[in-house]
Each structure stands twice: as C-alpha cells, then as structure tokens.
Amino acid sequence: MTATEQHPRHRLDELLQNPVRFSIVAALDRAGTLGFKEVRDAVEVTDSALSKQVSSLESAGYVAVGKSFAGKMPRTSLTLTREGRAAWKAHLATLREIAGEPGR
Amino acid sequence: MDTTPTITATEARLLLDRADRLSRSAHNATRWPYITFILALGVATSMGTFAMALTTGDAFGLAYFATLAVMFSLIIFFMLSIQGRSAFSHSRRWTGYIASWFVTYAAAISVVIWAHGEVVPAAITSGLILVAAFVSAAREARA
Numbered sequence: 396m397t398a399t400e401q402h403p404r405h406r407l408d409e410l411l412q413n414p415v416r417f418s419i420v421a422a423l424d425r426a427g428t429l430g431f432k433e434v435r436d437a438v439e440v441t442d443s444a445l446s447k448q449v450s451s452l453e454s455a456g457y458v459a460v461g462k463s464f465a466g467k468m469p470r471t472s473l474t475l476t477r478e479g480r481a482a483w484k485a486h487l488a489t490l491r492e493i494a495g496e497p498g499r
Numbered sequence: 500m501d502t503t504p505t506i507t508a509t510e511a512r513l514l515l516d517r518a519d520r521l522s523r524s525a526h527n528a529t530r531w532p533y534i535t536f537i538l539a540l541g542v543a544t545s546m547g548t549f550a551m552a553l554t555t556g557d558a559f560g561l562a563y564f565a566t567l568a569v570m571f572s573l574i575i576f577f578m579l580s581i582q583g584r585s586a587f588s589h590s591r592r593w594t595g596y597i598a599s600w601f602v603t604y605a606a607a608i609s610v611v612i613w614a615h616g617e618v619v620p621a622a623i624t625s626g627l628i629l630v631a632a633f634v635s636a637a638r639e640a641r642a
Binding site for chain 2: 404407417418421422423424425426427428429430432433434436437438461463465470472473474487490491493494495496
C-alpha cells in the first residue's frame with residue numbers, strides 16, 4: 396500500500412468538496428427539508444449559483460427537489476436524501492479523522 | 500500523479516465548524532414556529548379533551564368551545580408564521596409528528612364520546628396527547 400492511498404483525504408466525497416455544495420448539504424443536515432429561499436439565505440449565494448449546485452446534488456441523488464404552488468407562486472423545496480445523508484456523514488467522519496478528532 | 504488536493508488538520512477543523520454553524524443556524528431560523536405549534540397544540544388539546552371528558556352541561560360547552568377556539572387560533576398563527584418557510588410542513592418528519600398527535604387526539608375524543616366521566620381513560624389518553632407533542636417538539640428541537 397502506498398502513502399497516498401493511506402491518507403484519509405482520498406476518501407473525501409468529491410462532490411462535497413465544492414464549498415457551495417458543502418454548505419447546501421450542511422444547511423440541510425439538521426433541517427432535513429428546507430425551501431429554496433431558506434437554503435439560499437443560509438448559504439448566501441445567488442439563485443442561479445444555488446440552482447446550478449442543487450442540480451449537481453440532485454443528479455448524484457444526494458438532494459431531492461420538490462415543486463409545489465402556493466396560490467400562483469411556485470415553491471421549491473430541497474430534501475436531503477438517505478444517500479445524501481450517508482455521503483455527508485462519511486465526508487464529516489473523514490474530515491474528523493484528518494482533523495485528528497475522530498470522537499467529536 | 501496524485502491530484503487530490505491536500506487538506507490540513509486546521510482546514511478540516513474549520514470545515515467541520517462551518518458545517519456545524521450552518522446546520523444549526525438553518526435549523527434554528529426555520530423551526531421555531533413548528534416547535535411552538537406542536538407544543539401549544541398538544542397542551543391545548545390535552546387539557547381540552549380532559550376537561551370535556553369530565554364535565555357536563557355548561558361546563559362541557561365551555562370546554563368544547565374553548566378548545567376549538569384555541570385550536571383554530573393556533574392554526575391561524577401557524578399558517579401566518581410559516582409563510583415563506585413552509586417547505587418543512589410537506590416533509591415526512593412533520594407528517595409523522597402531526598399523525599402521532601392526531602392518533603392520540605382521536606383516542607382522547609373517543610373517550611369523551613364513549614367513556615364520558617371516566618377519569619382513568621381520560622387521564623391516560625389526554626396524557627398521551629401531551630407525551631406525543633412533547634416528544635415531537637423535543638425531537639425537532641434536538642434534530
């Protein structure tokens with residue numbers, strides 16, 4: 396086994412290394428489901444930047460996007476899926492390992 | 500060649516702190532109306548059904564209308580306070596909380612209808628409403 400294979404950074408989820416995607420999943424971690432605007436306000440990005448990153452997460456199966464209407468106003472909700480939660484937990488566990496605090 | 504970006508222990512710690520902060524602030528900013536509503540609904544319907552189960556005549560009428568009035572006021576407050584942050588109200592978790600409240604409420608109403616005046620079943624079913632509401636609120640607050 397080589398030294399590079401041993402380093403935990405190789406186990407980090409590639410998709411979650413993007414700062415915006417990381418923040419989106421972090422915002423959804425406790426809440427489970429949030430509205431598009433709630434996530435946008437929490438992550439502090441523009442609507443278009445958020446849409447782009449949400450699409451990537453949706454394609455990977457990490458986030459489910461729901462569409463509904465409140466009167467004539469469209470409402471978009473984002474839900475962290477089971478796959479997304481598992482990937483997020485594994486990503487955080489690897490970060491803890493790198494940080495040297497596995498039991499945190 | 501190894502192209503995986505190196506991440507130091509300090510950077511990892513900063514990322515973990517950021518994730519924790521974001522997760523807490525997003526949850527805290529949107530959940531208080533839900534937690535307040537389920538708690539208040541539990542307390543009001545628990546007291547209301549207990550009073551209805553043990554009273555008759557005017558006292559029963561007062562308990563009945565007071566419970567309905569409080570329930571409708573709470574629903575209006577809830578609908579107004581979740582405007583713009585209603586996504587969670589369509590989630591499976593919220594449906595579970597409301598379903599657990601409804602099952603216990605239906606049991607308490609059954610006691611009011613079919614076992615009127617019996618203290619023990621009334622206390623048990625009304626108590627169960629409180630327990631269901633408190634557990635739901637606590638679970639959501641600690642999520």
